[in-house]
Amino acid sequence: MRPVTVETLRLFLHILAATIWVGGQITLAALIPALRAAGTDVPMAAANAFNRVAWPAFGILVLTGIWNVEAEGDKGVAYQHTLLLKYTLVVSSGFTAFMHARVASRKAMGVFGALTGLTALAALFVGIMLAE
Numbered sequence: 001m002r003p004v005t006v007e008t009l010r011l012f013l014h015i016l017a018a019t020i021w022v023g024g025q026i027t028l029a030a031l032i033p034a035l036r037a038a039g040t041d042v043p044m045a046a047a048n049a050f051n052r053v054a055w056p057a058f059g060i061l062v063l064t065g066i067w068n069v070e071a072e073g074d075k076g077v078a079y080q081h082t083l084l085l086k087y088t089l090v091v092s093s094g095f096t097a098f099m100h101a102r103v104a105s106r107k108a109m110g111v112f113g114a115l116t117g118l119t120a121l122a123a124l125f126v127g128i129m130l131a132e
């Protein structure tokens with residue numbers, strides 16, 4: 001049996017938070033048609049409930065992300081460039097999620113919602129590139 005190390009805990013928390021931020025968005029998007037059929041206010045109630053776990057998960061991603069950077073150290077120019085791309089995607093994902101919850105028009109809400117999902121998925125992909 002391989003030992004449970006601090007690294008195990010660090011990556012477990014980072015990936016767990018990523019499953020909530022990324023997987024939660026995909027699941028909520030898939031549920032929207034059924035939620036709409038249940039009542040006009042139901043999608044907003046579900047989105048608010050998701051936000052109560054999504055933003056703490058985002059916070060944990062940032063904290064464990066900084067821990068990852070510290071623990072992994074400098075692995076050269078290509079790694080630094082990949083990390084910079086990751087930072088850009090994470091900030092974009094957080095910003096578009098913030099806007100998604102505040103814009104008034106359904107069109108703007110849809111655009112920011114889609115951008116939040118796409119940048120979250122891209123951050124996940126680039127995360128794997130960093131871990132390889």
Ligand code: HEM
Pocket residue numbers: 011014015018021022061062064065066068069072086087090093120123124126127128130131132
């Ligand atoms: C939307 C937010 C984020 C998502 C979805 C995400 C996702 C991931 C995933 C899936 C991995 C691969 C873990 C593995 O295979 O071991 C990873 C690794 C990593 N992430 Fe994130 N992450 C996010 C935010 C951040 C932030 C904010 C930082 C830095 C401040 C960060 C820094 C890192 C580093 C350095 C690694 C490599 C760890 C290693 O080599 O063991 N991540 N991330």
